[in-house]
Amino acid sequence: MSSKPNWRTSSRSSSNxxxxxxxxxxxxxxxxxxxxxxxxxxxxxxxxxxxxSFVAEVGRRS
Known part of the structure; x- marks a missing residue:
């Protein structure tokens, strides 16, 4: 595993x-x-x- 964050844009982010x-x-x-x-x-x-837990809760609300 890397010691540097591997950042990715959330699939829920808007493109605008x-x-x-x-x-x-x-x-x-x-x-x-x-x-x-x-x-x-x-x-x-x-x-x-x-x-x-956070992702599961957000998924239930969307």
């Missing part, structure tokens, strides 16, 4: 420059999330279980 997030899930024990439009503006860190 609106609500876009990037996710890096290649690091052991954590998932990173950042705003595509403000990559230096900060990063949220989730544990893998918390991330799966």
């Amino acid at each position: 420059g609106g609500a876009c997030v990037e996710v890096a899930d290649n690091l052991p024990g954590r998932v990173l999330v950042r705003d595509t439009k403000d990559r230096d503006g900060g990063t949220l860190t989730f544990g893998p279980h918390a991330w799966r």
Whole structure:
């Protein structure tokens, strides 16, 4: 595994420059999330279980 985040754009992000997030899930024990439009503006860190729960809840609401 790499020690650098491998960022990918969320499949739920819009292509018009609106609500876009990037996710890096290649690091052991954590998932990173950042705003595509403000990559230096900060990063949220989730544990893998918390991330799966978050994604499942968002999926139920959409």
